[in-house]
Amino acid sequence: MWNSERKIKTKEEISEIADNLRKENKIIVFTNGCFEILHPGHITLLEKAKSLGDILIVGINSDESVKKIKGEKKLIFDEKSRLKIISSLECVDYTVLFDEETPENIIRTIKPHIHVKGGDYKEEDLPEAKIVKSYGGKVIIVPLLEGFSTTQIINRILTLYKDH
Numbered sequence: 001m002w003n004s005e006r007k008i009k010t011k012e013e014i015s016e017i018a019d020n021l022r023k024e025n026k027i028i029v030f031t032n033g034c035f036e037i038l039h040p041g042h043i044t045l046l047e048k049a050k051s052l053g054d055i056l057i058v059g060i061n062s063d064e065s066v067k068k069i070k071g072e073k074k075l076i077f078d079e080k081s082r083l084k085i086i087s088s089l090e091c092v093d094y095t096v097l098f099d100e101e102t103p104e105n106i107i108r109t110i111k112p113h114i115h116v117k118g119g120d121y122k123e124e125d126l127p128e129a130k131i132v133k134s135y136g137g138k139v140i141i142v143p144l145l146e147g148f149s150t151t152q153i154i155n156r157i158l159t160l161y162k163d164h
């Protein structure tokens, strides 16, 4: 039976999983984000991330964390839904929530060999890049798939349905 929720791990569980993966010489890839409305840009990023190593772990901002970053803006999907959606993707091995404004702590815990973000970021603007570099990890920026962002989708819906 398919049950993607088996991929959802606590910080303690993911820490142990990452330690074991390193002992097995598996290449751990990590990426993080809010993933409010899943779109083809996210899929491009996640598939590319998976192709860079053996195991892909996705850190997902908790609702609390999204509020800290983006203010009291209304979330489209809550953390439980966002975890379920991302965990259902074939290219994703594990998901974990984080509560802080940045993924620095969860990266310290997992110590991925490779940390991936999309082309809307530059390596020098990622506070977590220093941590990844400190233990010899690599940061990889995946080019954006043009024309897709959550903000654009929301604006399109607002325009198309303004008279409904």
Ligand SMILES: Nc1ncnc2c1ncn2[C@@H]1O[C@H](COP(=O)(O)OP(=O)(O)OP(=O)(O)O)[C@@H](O)[C@H]1O
Pocket: 031, 032, 033, 034, 035, 036, 040, 041, 042, 044, 045, 116, 117, 118, 119, 120, 121, 142, 143, 144, 145, 146, 147, 148, 149, 150, 151, 152
């Ligand atoms: N079009 C895209 N192509 C490739 N990667 C993307 C694209 N859009 C977002 N990403 C990456 O996906 C991850 C999650 O991004 P996020 O949830 O902020 O999506 P978004 O569409 O950029 O949302 P928003 O419009 O609210 O900023 C980030 O690493 C981001 O760099």
Ligand SMILES: O=P(O)(O)O[C@@H]1O[C@H]([C@H](O)CO)[C@@H](O)[C@H](O)[C@@H]1O
Pocket: 032, 033, 034, 035, 061, 069, 100, 101, 102, 103, 117, 125, 126, 127, 128
């Ligand atoms: O979905 P987003 O807005 O791309 O995700 C954010 O990424 C930030 C980035 O890693 C720079 O630190 C991160 O700090 C934030 O917590 C969101 O995950």
